[in-house]
Amino acid sequence: MSQPLGVANEDAIKLTGAERKAVRQRSFRLLAALALPQKKMFALTVLLVLVSNAARVALPLLIAFAIDSTLPAVREGNWAALGLTGGAYILCAVTAGVMLSWYINAAARISQAMLLDLRLRVFRHTQRLSLEFHESYTSGRIISRQTSDLETLRELLDQGVSELASSCVFIVFTLASIFMLDWQSGIIVCFAAIPVTGLFYWYQSRSEVLYRESRVVSAKVISTFVETMTGIRAVKAFRREKANDQNYADLAEQYRANNVKSFNLFGILQPGLVLLGNLTVAGLLAFGGFRILDGTMQVGVMVALLLASKRIFQPMDEIAMFYSSLQSATAALEKVSGLLEEEPTVKEPPAPRSIEQVRGELAFKDAVFGYGDGPVIMDRFDLSIPAGQTVAVVGQTGAGKSTLAKLIARFYDLRSGSLTLDGVAIKDLSNEQLRRHVVMVTQEAFLFSGSVAENIALGRPGASLQEIQDAAKAVGAHQFILDLPDGYDTDVNKRGGRVSAGQRQLISFARAFLADPAVLILDEATSSLDIPSERAVQHGLQTLLGNRTALIIAHRLSTVQIADRVLVVHGGKIVEDGSPQQLIADGGRFAALHKAWQDSLV
Numbered sequence: 001m002s003q004p005l006g007v008a009n010e011d012a013i014k015l016t017g018a019e020r021k022a023v024r025q026r027s028f029r030l031l032a033a034l035a036l037p038q039k040k041m042f043a044l045t046v047l048l049v050l051v052s053n054a055a056r057v058a059l060p061l062l063i064a065f066a067i068d069s070t071l072p073a074v075r076e077g078n079w080a081a082l083g084l085t086g087g088a089y090i091l092c093a094v095t096a097g098v099m100l101s102w103y104i105n106a107a108a109r110i111s112q113a114m115l116l117d118l119r120l121r122v123f124r125h126t127q128r129l130s131l132e133f134h135e136s137y138t139s140g141r142i143i144s145r146q147t148s149d150l151e152t153l154r155e156l157l158d159q160g161v162s163e164l165a166s167s168c169v170f171i172v173f174t175l176a177s178i179f180m181l182d183w184q185s186g187i188i189v190c191f192a193a194i195p196v197t198g199l200f201y202w203y204q205s206r207s208e209v210l211y212r213e214s215r216v217v218s219a220k221v222i223s224t225f226v227e228t229m230t231g232i233r234a235v236k237a238f239r240r241e242k243a244n245d246q247n248y249a250d251l252a253e254q255y256r257a258n259n260v261k262s263f264n265l266f267g268i269l270q271p272g273l274v275l276l277g278n279l280t281v282a283g284l285l286a287f288g289g290f291r292i293l294d295g296t297m298q299v300g301v302m303v304a305l306l307l308a309s310k311r312i313f314q315p316m317d318e319i320a321m322f323y324s325s326l327q328s329a330t331a332a333l334e335k336v337s338g339l340l341e342e343e344p345t346v347k348e349p350p351a352p353r354s355i356e357q358v359r360g361e362l363a364f365k366d367a368v369f370g371y372g373d374g375p376v377i378m379d380r381f382d383l384s385i386p387a388g389q390t391v392a393v394v395g396q397t398g399a400g401k402s403t404l405a406k407l408i409a410r411f412y413d414l415r416s417g418s419l420t421l422d423g424v425a426i427k428d429l430s431n432e433q434l435r436r437h438v439v440m441v442t443q444e445a446f447l448f449s450g451s452v453a454e455n456i457a458l459g460r461p462g463a464s465l466q467e468i469q470d471a472a473k474a475v476g477a478h479q480f481i482l483d484l485p486d487g488y489d490t491d492v493n494k495r496g497g498r499v500s501a502g503q504r505q506l507i508s509f510a511r512a513f514l515a516d517p518a519v520l521i522l523d524e525a526t527s528s529l530d531i532p533s534e535r536a537v538q539h540g541l542q543t544l545l546g547n548r549t550a551l552i553i554a555h556r557l558s559t560v561q562i563a564d565r566v567l568v569v570h571g572g573k574i575v576e577d578g579s580p581q582q583l584i585a586d587g588g589r590f591a592a593l594h595k596a597w598q599d600s601l602v
């Protein structure tokens with residue numbers, strides 16, 4: 001099998017033959033995987049649709065029988081046949097109605113179950129994908145996959161499928177009834193299938209590209225909206241409103257124009273089918289008229305034929321609608337299946353190793369790393385951190401400090417060389433072990449919506465309130481939490497809106513303290529805190545560090561001072577390594593940085 005495309009060609013509107021085939025196949029595989037668990041329900045709906053339509057199709061046949069056979073019998077005083085035919089008519093009508101209602105119910109269950117399955121798959125899968133993927137695939141796009149694309153599929157599954165199945169069965173049955181009434185008229189109706197197929201083919205080839213474009217543009221509209229609103233502070237700070245308005249208006253206009261084109265296309269398909277239907281009925285009428293004059297066809301048969309042939313074209317409307325939703329849903333399925341085809345780049349080992357008692361010794365040996373296919377950021381990197389050491393990493397922006405931290409947290413894997421924890425390669429540890437022993441506290445100190453207590457408990461799910469409070473006390477967060485409106489039950493709202501930056505950091509320290517990892521990685525916030533907050537955070541930090549191994553990307557002099565060791569990183573290499581005092585005495589880069597810091601404090 002060729003390399004999966006994933007989301008690589010997501011923005012392409014015209015695909016090559018091979019790409020189109022691959023994309024179709026993966027969409028079909030996904031649909032089949034979603035449908036498989038519903039096979040029993042499918043069998044039931046097929047049965048219901050068959051019975052309901054057989055009953056519906058029997059109605060014109062009963063009318064023909066009543067006119068041509070039972071009415072002459074009534075003239076001779078025999079009412080029984082008419083009574084029986086009337087009873088059969090009522091029975092068929094009731095059966096058709098009841099079965100149709102059951103069928104609609106069963107079809108809705110199938111479509112809702114498939115959608116639920118797909119929704120959960122998309123969520124779980126995107127969450128599982130590595131950071132590398134999320135850094136290039138914007139959240140706006142994921143939102144568009146999860147909302148607009150799934151919505152398009154919902155429309156198809158909700159209405160489309162039930163109507164299609166019912167319509168197709170109805171057409172087949174009606175056609176069979178026409179053949180039963182008069183085979184020559186049946187052949188005339190079959191001939192009408194040729195231009196109908198041609199029309200559908202014409203519609204499909206044009207709408208496929210349009211609907212694909214619609215998905216691409218719709219994703220852009222959504223991601224532009226999401227990006228603008230997520231970055232609303234920057235938008236306001238840089239007065240981007242006007243430029244954004246224009247950009248959004250252009251995309252929205254593109255979306256509108258695309259939708260109009262799709263409607264126009266459908267506006268040809270639907271009347272085209274009606275026209276073909278009317279021409280067929282006219283053909284049958286002319287043919288039947290001559291046959292009646294000849295005496296080779298009875299009037300009752302002619303009436304039934306006209307009824308049936310008009311009805312055979314009725315579901316064409318629904319089929320056309322279905323076809324349009326199918327085209328739209330296929331384009332959506334192409335995108336969703338592409339997302340689901342992506343594989344995490346950082347994989348859990350098939351046979352994970354575990355460490356009995358983690359000490360927290362870290363070692364890089366001959367490590368080579370670069371992001372994706374990009375340039376090498378770390379070349380043959382060596383570093384050994386003994387258990388329990390506090391290491392401050394400093395260096396100018398872009399030096400590779402965060403990269404070092406992210407590698408230890410295994411957000412990325414090395415290209416070559418090794419990174420070990422207590423002698424075991426971290427890529428051989430299970431995710432669960434790694435997350436328990438290595439915890440990263442990021443700069444943004446992200447708080448999820450929920451209470452303060454819940455946010456701290458993320459460090460160790462299932463922790464008691466006492467343990468949560470002890471952790472908060474240890475890092476000096478207890479008092480301010482008690483001062484919040486509902487104490488530990490205060491809802492931190494979106495991104496911790498109700499707490500200050502320093503408080504947010506303290507909450508994230510409490511979370512890490514509760515997690516009690518052997519290795520702590522801390523990307524210290526650059527935002528300058530006021531002196532009391534800075535003191536509180538420093539104090540919290542010192543307790544948090546305790547005697548675990550810690551790697552701190554230090555932005556504050558005060559933090560560097562509490563470190564046992566300082567690493568100066570430059571161009572992905574360690575250029576200075578020693579205790580803070582030693583490096584100051586050596587008079588290198590760190591000494592210069594230290595001097596600049598000290599001067600800035602004066």
Ligand SMILES: Nc1ncnc2c1ncn2[C@@H]1O[C@H](COP(=O)(O)OP(=O)(O)OP(=O)(O)O)[C@@H](O)[C@H]1O
Nearest residue numbers: 135371374377395396397398399400401402403404
């Ligand atoms: N996700 C990424 N994809 C590609 N390149 C990246 C990515 N993240 C960082 N880089 C590149 O890797 C190099 C090191 O970046 P890194 O973020 O580690 O620097 P840093 O020292 O932490 O900088 P800062 O102090 O500004 O955060 C830079 O050249 C940067 O452009």
